[in-house]
Amino acid sequence: xxxxxxxxxxxxxxxxxxxxxxxxxxxxxxxxxxxxxxxxxxxxxxxxxxxxxxxxxxxxxxxxxxxxxxxxxxxxxxxxxxxxxxxxxxxxxxxxxxxxxxxxxxxxxxxxxxxxxxxxxxxxxxxxxxxxxxxxxxxxxxxxxxxxxxxxxxxxxxxxxxxxxxxxxxxxxxxxxxxxxxxxxxxxxxxxxxxxxxxxxxxxxxxxx
Amino acid sequence: xxxxxxxxxxxxxxxxxxxxxxxxxxxxxxxxxxxxxxxxxxxxxxxxxxxxxxxxxxxxxxxxxxxxxxxxxxxxxxxxxxxxxxxxxxxxxxxxxxxxxxxxxxxxxxxxxxxxxxxxxxxxxxxxxxxxxxxxxxxxxxxxxxxxxxxxxxxxxxxxxxxxxxxxxxxxxxxxx
Numbered sequence: 001x002x003x004x005x006x007x008x009x010x011x012x013x014x015x016x017x018x019x020x021x022x023x024x025x026x027x028x029x030x031x032x033x034x035x036x037x038x039x040x041x042x043x044x045x046x047x048x049x050x051x052x053x054x055x056x057x058x059x060x061x062x063x064x065x066x067x068x069x070x071x072x073x074x075x076x077x078x079x080x081x082x083x084x085x086x087x088x089x090x091x092x093x094x095x096x097x098x099x100x101x102x103x104x105x106x107x108x109x110x111x112x113x114x115x116x117x118x119x120x121x122x123x124x125x126x127x128x129x130x131x132x133x134x135x136x137x138x139x140x141x142x143x144x145x146x147x148x149x150x151x152x153x154x155x156x157x158x159x160x161x162x163x164x165x166x167x168x169x170x171x172x173x174x175x176x177x178x179x180x181x182x183x184x185x186x187x188x189x190x191x192x193x194x195x196x197x198x199x200x201x202x203x204x205x206x207x208x209x
Numbered sequence: 210x211x212x213x214x215x216x217x218x219x220x221x222x223x224x225x226x227x228x229x230x231x232x233x234x235x236x237x238x239x240x241x242x243x244x245x246x247x248x249x250x251x252x253x254x255x256x257x258x259x260x261x262x263x264x265x266x267x268x269x270x271x272x273x274x275x276x277x278x279x280x281x282x283x284x285x286x287x288x289x290x291x292x293x294x295x296x297x298x299x300x301x302x303x304x305x306x307x308x309x310x311x312x313x314x315x316x317x318x319x320x321x322x323x324x325x326x327x328x329x330x331x332x333x334x335x336x337x338x339x340x341x342x343x344x345x346x347x348x349x350x351x352x353x354x355x356x357x358x359x360x361x362x363x364x365x366x367x368x369x370x371x372x373x374x375x376x377x378x379x380x381x382x383x384x385x386x
Contacts, residue, residue: 079340082289111299115341143307146300166297 021207022175022200025156025182047180048152053109053138056121056131061107061138063180070204071105072197073174074188075149077112078124083171087188091135091173092128097198099133104201106135111146111168113139157185173197177204284357285345291364295336295371302333302371305378317381325381328374335367 026046033040048063055061072094076084091106098104110116116124121137128135139145146168153174154167173188175197184200187193306329309322343360346353 077340079343081340081343081345082293112337112340115337143303146303150300166300168300169293169296 022177022183022204025185027155045179045181046152046155048176048182049148051140051148053140054118056118056125056137058118061136066105066107066176066180068178069103069105070178070201071107071176072201073107073109073153073176074172075109075111075145075168077110078116078120079112083169083189087171087173088128090188090191090194092130093191093194094173094198094201095130095133095135098201099130099135101205102134103205104134107138108135109138109140109145109149111142111149113142113145153182154185156182175200175204281346281353281357284354284361288357288361288364291361291368292336292340295364295368298371298375299333299336301375302329305329305375305382306333308382309378317384321381325374325378328370329378332367332371332374336371339363339367 024045028046029044031042031044033042050063052063053061072091074087074091076087078084091108095106110121116137116139118139121139122131125131125135125137149168154172157167157172171187171189173186173194174182175184175186177183183204184197186197186200306326309326309329312322315322346356
């Protein structure tokens with residue numbers, strides 16, 4: 001009977017704190033530091049490193065521009081005939097729900113920069129009606145984009161997968177918090193997963209406010 | 210004469226049903242006409258039947274269109290699944306190419322390395338070129354089916370070439386190690 005009382009504790013905690021915070025994905029390190037006589041254990045989470053791309057306006061886009069912002073990253077290419085059109089439809093839904101928030105960004109990285117020039121990306125964004133918003137279409141060397149995708153954005157998914165590779169073309173939408181940590185990966189081709197993403201962005205905003 | 214028309218009407222029904230193009234509702238309508246036909250042996254009825262034959266023909270054509278639409282959708286899915294499968298290897302191709310291009314002090318001949326690199330490059334570029342020019346047909350038709358069949362064949366060949374190039378490169382790099 002005494003044990004049963006303890007079962008209630010997590011539920012009481014949930015009631016007191018609302019919904020639990022989103023998990024932090026990716027690799028982590030434990031660092032022990034000393035503060036006087038006390039030993040303090042810190043967890044260092046994997047973060048998205050600094051990056052540099054060119055956006056649809058021909059300007060340089062760096063990680064400094066999304067400093068302390070929540071953003072969703074995805075990988076696509078303008079001529080993609082299969083998953084990308086569905087992904088973009090769902091991302092438009094995300095943009096409609098949160099596009100007016102100046103603290104929220106969408107970064108779409110092309111994996112065919114040879115074809116997807118600045119003007120092609122600009123026209124693409126124009127057709128979607130998202131130019132002059134917080135949705136940026138970014139291009140860089142293919143190798144650079146792939147490495148950033150697989151070593152940082154998809155690092156947690158690759159650890160959990162038995163089949164290495166192929167994540168860049170998996171249609172994932174990756175949610176990044178203000179500290180540049182991965183907080184969720186969602187199937188961008190699935191409408192239900194997109195709704196979950198919108199909900200999680202709102203949760204993340206409340207968590208970080 | 211009336212019986213002859215009735216017999217022809219039956220033959221047509223059986224043909225349509227056998228061809229598998231008839232929908233559930235159309236079968237119901239058909240049998241309603243048939244049961245009426247047994248009791249009403251006058252020309253006015255057959256005029257009515259002939260009038261409805263146009264509608265039945267329309268239903269038949271609609272059913273044919275639905276069937277080819279379904280076939281086109283299946284072929285489109287098969288093609289896109291193949292494309293997605295090959296695309297999964299893009300990063301692997303780029304990494305292998307990079308590894309080959311940066312090989313130093315190796316017993317492998319320069320020509321072999323160039324050929325390996327070229328195969329990987331070709332596999333990658335062929336897919337990019339395909340995507341850049343791919344246009345799906347506007348409507349379901351026999352031409353569309355033939356188009357998809359040809360595209361699937363091309364994608365299968367490209368998949369085979371891509372996987373072969375990756376295996377080739379991995380084997381040589383493994384030997385080197």
